[in-house]
Amino acid sequence: MKQAAAIFFSTIALLTALSCRPQKVRMPEPPQDRHVPFNYVATKGMVVAAHPLAAEAGLDMLKGGGNAVDAAIATAFALNAAEPFASGLGGSGFMVIYLAKAKKVTVVNFREKAPAAARPTMFTEKGEKQAEWRQERGTAVGVPGMLAGWNYALKKYGTKSLAEASARAVEIAEKGFPVSATFSQINKDEYEKLLKNAGEDTCYLNSGIPYEPGEVFKNPDLAATLRLIGAKGIDEFYKGEIAKKIVAAVRAKDGIMTLEDLAAYRPVEVEPIKGTYKGHTIYTLPPPGTGGFHIIQLLNVAENWPLKDWGHNTPATIHHLSETMRFIFADKDHYDGDPDYVSIPVAELISKDYAKEIRSKISAEKTAGTYPYGRFDKVQDEKENTTHIGVIDKDGNIVALTQSINDFFGTGIVPEGTGFLLNDHMADFSTDPNSPNAPRPNRRPVSNMGPLIMFKDGKPFLVLGSPGGTRIFSSLSQIIFNIIDFGMSLDEAIEAPRFFSYTTEGKARPISIEPRIPEAVLKALEKLGHKITPKEPYDKYFGGAQGIMILPDKKLIYGGADSRRDGVGAGY
Amino acid sequence: MNMWRTLIANLIIFCGIAASSPAVQTAPPAFELPLLITSAGQSADVSIASMLAKKAELTATLSKLATGKDLENQKTLVLVLGASMKGLGSAGLDTDKEYERIRALLAEAKKKNIPVLCLHLGGEQRRGELTDKMIEEFLPSAKMALIVKSGNKDGLFTKICKEKNIPLVEIEKTLDTVEPLKSLFKK
Numbered sequence: 001m002k003q004a005a006a007i008f009f010s011t012i013a014l015l016t017a018l019s020c021r022p023q024k025v026r027m028p029e030p031p032q033d034r035h036v037p038f039n040y041v042a043t044k045g046m047v048v049a050a051h052p053l054a055a056e057a058g059l060d061m062l063k064g065g066g067n068a069v070d071a072a073i074a075t076a077f078a079l080n081a082a083e084p085f086a087s088g089l090g091g092s093g094f095m096v097i098y099l100a101k102a103k104k105v106t107v108v109n110f111r112e113k114a115p116a117a118a119r120p121t122m123f124t125e126k127g128e129k130q131a132e133w134r135q136e137r138g139t140a141v142g143v144p145g146m147l148a149g150w151n152y153a154l155k156k157y158g159t160k161s162l163a164e165a166s167a168r169a170v171e172i173a174e175k176g177f178p179v180s181a182t183f184s185q186i187n188k189d190e191y192e193k194l195l196k197n198a199g200e201d202t203c204y205l206n207s208g209i210p211y212e213p214g215e216v217f218k219n220p221d222l223a224a225t226l227r228l229i230g231a232k233g234i235d236e237f238y239k240g241e242i243a244k245k246i247v248a249a250v251r252a253k254d255g256i257m258t259l260e261d262l263a264a265y266r267p268v269e270v271e272p273i274k275g276t277y278k279g280h281t282i283y284t285l286p287p288p289g290t291g292g293f294h295i296i297q298l299l300n301v302a303e304n305w306p307l308k309d310w311g312h313n314t315p316a317t318i319h320h321l322s323e324t325m326r327f328i329f330a331d332k333d334h335y336d337g338d339p340d341y342v343s344i345p346v347a348e349l350i351s352k353d354y355a356k357e358i359r360s361k362i363s364a365e366k367t368a369g370t371y372p373y374g375r376f377d378k379v380q381d382e383k384e385n386t387t388h389i390g391v392i393d394k395d396g397n398i399v400a401l402t403q404s405i406n407d408f409f410g411t412g413i414v415p416e417g418t419g420f421l422l423n424d425h426m427a428d429f430s431t432d433p434n435s436p437n438a439p440r441p442n443r444r445p446v447s448n449m450g451p452l453i454m455f456k457d458g459k460p461f462l463v464l465g466s467p468g469g470t471r472i473f474s475s476l477s478q479i480i481f482n483i484i485d486f487g488m489s490l491d492e493a494i495e496a497p498r499f500f501s502y503t504t505e506g507k508a509r510p511i512s513i514e515p516r517i518p519e520a521v522l523k524a525l526e527k528l529g530h531k532i533t534p535k536e537p538y539d540k541y542f543g544g545a546q547g548i549m550i551l552p553d554k555k556l557i558y559g560g561a562d563s564r565r566d567g568v569g570a571g572y
Numbered sequence: 573m574n575m576w577r578t579l580i581a582n583l584i585i586f587c588g589i590a591a592s593s594p595a596v597q598t599a600p601p602a603f604e605l606p607l608l609i610t611s612a613g614q615s616a617d618v619s620i621a622s623m624l625a626k627k628a629e630l631t632a633t634l635s636k637l638a639t640g641k642d643l644e645n646q647k648t649l650v651l652v653l654g655a656s657m658k659g660l661g662s663a664g665l666d667t668d669k670e671y672e673r674i675r676a677l678l679a680e681a682k683k684k685n686i687p688v689l690c691l692h693l694g695g696e697q698r699r700g701e702l703t704d705k706m707i708e709e710f711l712p713s714a715k716m717a718l719i720v721k722s723g724n725k726d727g728l729f730t731k732i733c734k735e736k737n738i739p740l741v742e743i744e745k746t747l748d749t750v751e752p753l754k755s756l757f758k759k
Contacts, residue, residue, distance in 0.1 A: 185697045189658065191616040195623070208627070209620050212695070212745050536700075 030568070035538055037491040039549075040559035042571025044394040047075055048546035048559045050086065050387045050467075053177060054078035055561075055570035057168035058391055061160070063572060068391045069097060069158040070165060072399035073150045075389045077169035080420065081222060082177060083566070084204070085186050085408045086387040086467065089225070089237070090246075090415075090422040092145040093403030094289050095153055096272060096451045098460060100396035105283040105453060110149020110267035111444040112142025112425045117256040118441050120433035123426075130431070136193055138255020140411050140424035142445065144246075146403060149267040151234045153399075156269075163230030170226045173419065176218030179211045182540075182566050187211050190409040197253065197412035203419065204409065222419030238262045245415035249422065253413055264442075275350055277303055278484055280461065284452035286346060287339045290332060291402075291450020293350050294473035297328050299480065300355030301362075307485040313497060313517050315524035316364065321481075322501040322511050322530065323362045325474055329502045330372040332470075336446040337436035367529035373506040383407060384540040386467030387565075388451065390548045392460070392557060398548075400451035402465045448472045454480070460550050462490075466562070468543025474500045475543040483549075490549040491560035498542040501530075514539055538564045601715050601739060603689055603757050604647035606631040610638035612674050612706045613655030614663050617693045620746060621652045624693075628753040637663060639673065640680030648757070649681045651710060653692045655702035667702065671709070678713045689756070690714035692729065693746050695722035704728065712736045716756070720746055 030038045040046065045068075047058030058075035066074065072095070080088035087093070095108040126133045133139050154165060179187070187194075187210040200208040203219050211217055229236055236242050243262045250257045272283040275296030282299070284292030301324045310316040335344045348354055361368060386404035405423040413422045428445035430437040437446045450472050451465035462483065466475050475498055482493030497514040510531035513522065522532050535541050544565030549558040559569025609625060609632050611618035618636055625632040632650070635642050643649065651674070660670060681688055690711050692698065711717060711732050719729055721742040733740040743749050 181697060188616055188620070188694060188698070189656065192619045195619065200623070207747060208623050209746055212747075215745075 034563040035495060037489065037495045037560075039489055039491045040561070040569030040571050042557045042559065043555060044557075044572050045071070046390075046392050046548050046557045046559045046569060046571035047071055048390045048548055048561050048567065048569045049075050049079060050544055050546065050561075050565050050567050051079060051082040052566070052568045052570075053082040053168075053172050054389075055568050057172070058389070059570035059572060060168065061165070062391075062393055066160050066393075067158060067395065068393040068397035068399045069153050070160040071393065072389055072391045072401050073154050073158065073165040074160075074168055075391065076150055076401060076403060077166040077226065078172055079387055079389070079403075081169045081172035081219060083183075083387055084219065084222070084421060085183065085190070086385055087146070087403040087405055089147050089420040090141075090144050090410060091403060091405035092142070092423065092425060093149060093401060094285050094447070094449050094451060095149065096283060096285065096400040096453055097153065097157055098283075098398040098453050099157065100398075105272050107270050107272045107285055108149055108153050108267055109270055109285075109289070109444075110145035110152070111288060111447055112145050112423060113261070113265060113442050113444055114142060114426065114429070114439050115255075115257045115261045116441045117258070118426075118439040118443070120438035120440060122256075122439055123429075124431065124433055134427040135407060135424045136197060136411055138250040138253035138257070138411075138413065140426045141250045141255055141257060141413065141422045142425040143257060143261045143265050144423060145265060145267055147229065147234050147237050148265055152267045152269070161230070162233065166226045166230050170223045170230075173219040173223035173226065176216040178214045179217045180566050181213045183217070184211050184213045186408045190407075190412065193412040194409055198414045198421075202414060204414070204421075219419045221417050225418045225420060238265060242415070242418060245418055246422065249413050249415040253411075273346060273350065275299060277480065279456065280484065281455045282452050283455070284450055287336060287344050287446070288444045289447045289449045290336050291448050291472040291476065292452060293346055294328050294332065295450050295452065295477050295480075296350040297331070297355065297358075298324055298473060298477040300350065300352055301358050302477075302481065303352075303355070304359065307481055312482065312486040313499075313521065315521055315528065318499055318511065318513075318517075318521065318525060319367075319528050319530065320362060320364070321478075322499065323368060324358060325501050326368070326371050326503045326508055327358045327361065328473070333373060335436075338443040338446070341440070341443055342436040365528070367508055369508070369529070370506050371503045371508065373503055383469040384467065384543075385469070386449065387544070388465035388467060388546045390463040390465065390546050390559075392463065392548050392550065396460065398453055398460055398463050400453055400463050400465045402449040402451040402467070404449070404467065450476055452476065459552055462550075463548040464545065466543035466545035467565075468541070470502065471498075471500045471542050474498070475545060479545055479547065490547050490558045494545050494547060494560045494562050495538075500542065512541065514542065540564050601687070601756075603687055603715075605757055606633065606646055607648040607650050607757070608632070608638055608642055608646040609634045609650040609652065610642075610677065611636050611659070612651050612653050612710050613670065613703055614659030614665065615652075615654035615656035615694060615698060616659065617654040617691075617698060618652040620693050621650060621691050624746070624749050624753060625650075627750045628757075630753065630757055637673065638677055640677055643677070643680055643684055643686055646686060649677070649686050649688045651678075651688055651690050651714070653690055653703065653707055653710065654694045654698045655700070655706055657702075671706075674706075674710055678710065682713070687715040688713050690717045691749070692717070692719040692723050693749070695720040696725055699723055708732065711738070714738050717741070718743065718749060718752060718756075720744075720749075
């Protein structure tokens with residue numbers, strides 16, 4: 001009721017403001033309690049991101065005449081300064097772009113590649129120390145694609161230079177900002193890795209210990225690096241002095257990356273994959289991004305179920321969707337890989353016929369008990385990392401950008417004097433040397449990301465994405481169900497309690513669940529054969545989604561940002 | 573300068589104890605070096621404690637999975653309270669095994685007459701069911717507790733320390749722990 005009132009009054013306030021003073025729109029203030037659903041409202045353009053300073057950077061770019069791509073890259077640069085633990089120059093990502101004039105959706109893939117010296121057994125031969133070599137040593141670092149991807153998108157679809165797009169990030173890194181409770185907690189959780197790899201004197205620690213909420217974090221080295229890139233271009237990063245520092249840092253920690261690996265890196269532009277759900281069309285990533293096609297699979301299976309009649313987060317809804325997630329996991333293990341090298345039957349997997357097949361295996365009365373399973377990975381990650389940006393500009397161009405350095409604070413390795421963290425995305429390769437997703441020269445590891453743009457009647461309706469590892473497809477699907485089937489507003493849909501389940505070796509894992517879902521529902525699920533693992537009420541485990549909803553009839557744009565992290569919207 | 577720092581640190585400890593447990597002793601207990609630092613719950617806070625001891629120039633051994641044997645030649649046991657599922661997972665432990673380890677370690681410390689100093693450095697965010705149960709079980713074994721204030725918003729530490737006559741010192745920020753630590757240990 002409180003949420004509905006907040007949305008109602010915010011809309012009324014905006015409409016009143018529009019009718020009285022069309023040139024000056026006063027946006028309603030977000031509530032003190034971050035968890036209370038709140039839709040940011042705008043009429044021309046909107047940016048949603050995981051840090052207020054980054055969202056502001058994007059908004060200023062829009063107001064300054066930049067288009068959605070310019071604003072997305074300005075936001076992405078700013079996140080490197082303001083949310084450095086989740087993404088940055090040392091990482092990678094995927095960008096779904098909608099070009100309004102051409103009515104075209106395209107995808108830029110700038111996922112890391114494995115160095116040329118990578119081998120399928122490079123981690124398994126480390127035995128019990130495998131996890132350390134996959135996550136915290138130089139071998140964990142994939143060849144970063146972030147800057148090449150941003151640059152590609154700016155040059156082809158943007159209007160601004162790298163220097164212009166990175167200007168606000170330079171300012172944030174230089175002036176600093178008080179860290180949030182989220183930053184502080186993550187800084188504490190990753191302390192040992194930072195101490196080991198970045199050292200006691202790193203800017204990522206405050207006098208050798210983690211930052212407390214409110215303490216000011218500055219990163220002058222990053223500011224200098226961004227200025228250098230702005231002045232000299234991306235060759236400085238891939239072939240120049242920064243490249244030498246990256247390789248030196250990686251190899252000092254037993255890594256295998258070379259200058260040739262960096263110089264050879266290129267992003268690729270690819271066609272999106274397409275799915276439909278109850279009259280809506282979804283465009284998202286093809287492999288090696290897998291979040292997108294698993295979302296389409298989950299929506300396909302659920303499409304013929306009466307979710308609305310079952311009700312939101314009722315035993316029937318949670319049971320059926322959890323079972324579907326478990327069946328989809330079989331495909332995740334079995335087929336995922338780099339499509340440049342591995343044949344993946346995506347069209348078949350996202351077909352309605354295949355969804356029907358999965359649906360036929362799910363009983364309303366009990367859990368299946370055993371599930372088909374992939375041949376490879378036995379353990380799924382619990383990571384909460386990564387970040388997502390959504391942008392729409394005044395001309396209707398849209399960007400959904402998910403980017404990461406993998407684990408929070410990546411490997412913790414900082415090339416000397418550069419201020420940015422190197423990724424540990426080599427950990428996204430399979431632990432099984434026989435898997436199609438095993439590390440091999442120049443291959444891209446599979447990613448769980450799934451930024452998407454959804455259309456209704458041929459017009460953009462929803463822009464969505466989230467971090468959250470293997471939970472990404474499940475969390476984004478639940479947001480879509482919340483909006484389309486349960487009639488929630490955008491941020492209500494984002495803040496609503498989430499759940500997730502999967503399988504290992506054909507056996508069901510418990511349903512991880514935010515305990516805001518009533519006890520009676522959990523008990524009913526247990527009667528159906530599920531085990532339940534309660535998480536925190538608003539748990540980062542389920543991601544930190546950002547969304548934009550476009551309502552052309554009302555000439556309004558809503559922004560929704562997840563309170564599980566520090567997400568905000570900024571519009572005008 | 574050092575003398576002033578020590579005086580200020582003593583004042584912090586004195587005021588902290590006076591404010592939080594007025595019925596208890598007014599002079600801070602003294603601990604001796606060397607000290608063994610271990611975790612109850614395997615959060616990264618134990619490594620932060622080790623860094624704080626280094627900054628306080630204390631001779632300390634960090635052993636996240638310390639057992640009774642590690643108490644040989646030690647004069648103080650520092651127990652850093654804070655549970656982390658990630659930390660427990662990395663250590664290959666479940667909560668039951670962690671409880672068993674700490675119980676055995678505290679029993680050995682008691683047998684050897686080694687005093688326990690409990691730290692809670694994670695503030696409000698390092699609370700929760702798992703950590704709270706450990707606080708309730710292990711804090712009563714402490715001779716003194718040094719905690720970041722935001723972790724005691726609900727008064728859990730105050731309640732236990734009052735009940736068990738344990739001097740409690742609240743520190744605003746983690747880094748502020750360095751000076752009190754210096755003062756607590758005889759060199």
